[in-house]
Amino acid sequence: MPSVRRDRPDPVPGAADHRARYRRILRFAAWHLAVTWWFELLLPRIGLVRIAERTRTTRMRRFAQRFHALAVDLGGLMIKVGQFLSSRLDVLPPEITRELEGLQDEVPPVPFAAIRALAEAELGAPLSQVFASVEERPIAAASLGQAHRAQLLPANAADAGLHSVVLKVQRPGIDAIVDVDLAALRKVGGWLSHVRLVSDRADMPALVEEFAQTSLEEIDYLHEAVNAERFAADFSHDDRVTVPDVVWERTTRRVLTLEDVTAIKITDLTALLAAGIDPAEVAPVFASVMFDQMFTEGFFHADPHPGNIFVTPNIGLAAERPWKLTFIDFGMMGEVPxxxxxxxxxxxxxxxxxxxxxxxxxxxxxxxxxxxxxxxxxxxxxxxxxxxxxxxxxxxxxxxxxxxxxxxxxxxxxxxxxxxxxxxxNFLLIIRAMSLTSGVCSSLDARFNLWDSVEPYAAQLLRDERGNIVQDMTQQVFDAIGAALRLPKRLDELVTRIENGSVSLAKPRLERQVARLNRTAQRSASALVFGGLLIAGSVVRADDTMFGNVLMIASVVPLLHGLWVGRRGL
Structure with missing residues (x-):
């Protein structure tokens, strides 16, 4: 039970514990796969589809309840799997997602004695010599680590330019637990790859490997620190977003020290209203920021659940925006090629x-x-x-x-x-991020319409795409002009070489054929330039009438040139 785990230190599991954990995960998966096969595949084939339909809701709810209990008891990556399932509102029934929602919140914390021992081993000194103070009660406990408030020593605070920090420490023994969980998930993924209903839709082994890579990166706090700085650089000129600074002198692979940026949890409607912030105004800004990450920067926060985003009032600052969105926890990030x-x-x-x-x-x-x-x-x-x-x-x-x-x-x-x-x-994290974004926005404003945020953003994307099209067409026009200008010279050189006897002639009328080819090339180049200018003008005209008209009028010049060259060759 979770309460027992709170009251006693968790010993580092041994090999026997790891084998038991591995077998327990596989037994759970095998049983529920067998139940699903029986009700969803076998019974419909023998004419008992009504039994499967009548029991489906109960079976889904029972599965979710049992997985919830398994994940809380085992911790580790099972929590992450449950969090992903709870965010799949698009494909999973509410009987499953509703039951697993609780896994988005805190899990039982590790006793501070174990956290202290790991942190001191990583930092190479007692915590009392590294920090002015560290609160023993965690401010957040997650499946892979937990966070404690701390104060830097005066000299370190002066160097870092901040005093209050958050000390994030991994759960002891989490490396081995992650390895065991990934081994079990790979086995289950292999089973599913032999189920045609699943294998036709997804490459399960590949998805498990994607999940594995993300999980291994998430327990490397040096990787998370780099992610935080990269994310901060992406939004350095955006007054909507702020990111905590990294205290590199107090950061290792298992210990991460960050600026304390704790503020109002994004879904705490009461606190937002008390601070004079309208939650309905926060929702579209949050959606737009997430769109920017995925569709513009290509580097996005893949775990934007409410515990990882704060709304920070700009108290006493002469800023146009009265608040900012503060992102934390950059262990799970996604990249869009x-x-x-x-x-x-x-x-x-x-x-x-x-x-x-x-x-x-x-x-x-x-x-x-x-x-x-x-x-x-x-x-x-x-x-x-x-x-x-x-x-x-x-x-x-x-x-x-x-x-x-x-x-x-x-x-x-x-x-x-x-x-x-x-x-x-690459879609596992994209879908997760979009599902969580939609959920957060809906909790901020029950009548939030995602289309209201999508449409202006898509309109801007369309304007950008038009700009790219015009750029491409312009480049093609200049390339065609260059080719047209170079072609007569190259043909003249060829004729000269023929006259000098350096090229043997196979036909006596080659000169006329070369001349005809020259005129055809010039007409083709003129036609291409005409078409490029005309299409570019029609595209640009939607946003800039004057420039669009100029391009369309200019297209007449290559058109007349092409007609003149054609008549000359008659």
């Missing part, structure tokens, strides 16, 4: 413009649909989905007659299930 980021940007633009066809194309580009998928029916489904439910917030969706959702699911459910969806790598 440029190619994926471009696909996500197109996906966001298509969603904001209610473009069903564009949305499906973007989903394919990102890699969620295999290239061979027939998307015509899915495009029709997305178009109808946007037409009926597009632009609604969560509160509005709750007011929709459930029969409408059932009708839509009945019409397109089989289609969606039959399509070859897959779960590409």
């Amino acid at each position: 440029p190619s994926t980021r471009r696909g996500l940007r197109r996906l966001l633009i298509a969603a904001a413009s209610r473009d069903g066809k564009g949305l499906v194309a973007a989903i394919s580009d990102v890699g969620v649909l295999v290239p061979s998928a027939d998307t015509a029916e899915l495009e029709r489904a997305m178009t109808q989905l946007f037409a009926r439910f597009g632009g609604m917030g969560f509160a509005e969706l709750r007011e929709v007659d459930p029969r409408e959702f059932l009708d839509f699911a009945a019409e397109f459910g089989d289609l969606v299930r039959s399509l070859p969806f897959q779960f590409p790598e």
Whole structure:
């Protein structure tokens, strides 16, 4: 029981404890996989589908309750797995996500004696010689470590430029526990890779390895410190965001010392209102900051649950913004490769413009649909989905007659299930971050509509994309002009070499053919320049009428040149 773990120090587990932990995880997974196979695959095949449907809600709730108990008892990565499941509001039923929500909060703390021993071993000195004071009661206890408030010694405080800090220390023996949990998860991932229903949708071994890499990075506090400074650099000129400073002299792989930036928890509505901050104003700013991380910077906080974000009032500061968002805990960060980021940007633009066809194309580009998928029916489904439910917030969706959702699911459910969806790598953290962002915004404002934040952001992305298109077209125009200007000279050199006898002639009329080729090349170059200027002008004209008109008028010059060259060759 958790209460027992609070009352006694946890000894560092030995090999026997690790084997027992490994077997316990596998027994849990094997039993519930067998239950799922029996009810979801076997019974429907023998005509007993109603039994599976009637018991599904109870089975889901029982699974979640048992996993919750297992995760709290074992700790380690099982907490992280539960946190991920609790954030999957998009695919998991509320019976599971609701039961696992508690895993987002604190877990039983490690006694301070064990924390002190590990910290002193890492820092190479008693804590009394390193800090002026350290509070024994933790301010936060997580599955991999816990945090205590501390005060720097006067000399260190003067050097660091701050006095109050947070001392974050790993749980003793967590390295070995993580290794055991990852070994068990790899085994379960191997089992699932042989289940066609799962393997057609996701490469489970690859997803486990992605989760493993993230977990191993999260227990390396030097890596977290680097992440914090990189994140701070990304938002150094953004008055909406602040990040705690790292005290590098008091930081190792297992101990991290940061500026104490504790403020109002982002979902503490009472405290926000007491500070004169409207929670409904915080929600869109938080969403926009998360969008910037994923779609612009490509480096994002992958664990933005309420315990990791504060709202910090700008008390006594002459700033336009009366508060800032303060991010902490940079152990779990995600990176979006440029190619994926471009696909996500197109996906966001298509969603904001209610473009069903564009949305499906973007989903394919990102890699969620295999290239061979027939998307015509899915495009029709997305178009109808946007037409009926597009632009609604969560509160509005709750007011929709459930029969409408059932009708839509009945019409397109089989289609969606039959399509070859897959779960590409790099998406585990993206989906987690977006799910948590949506949840936090909804808790700040029950009527928060994500579309209100998506649409202006997507509009800005579209303007950026147009700028990129114009840049690309301009470059192509200059390349074509350069090629057109170089081609006659190169052809003249070829004719000269032919006249000098340095090139043997296979046909007596080669000169006329070369001349004809010269005119054709010039006409092609003129046509390309004309088309490039005309299309660039039409794109730019939407935002800058004057410049767009100038480009379109200028396109007449290469058009006339192409016609003149063509007539000369007749």
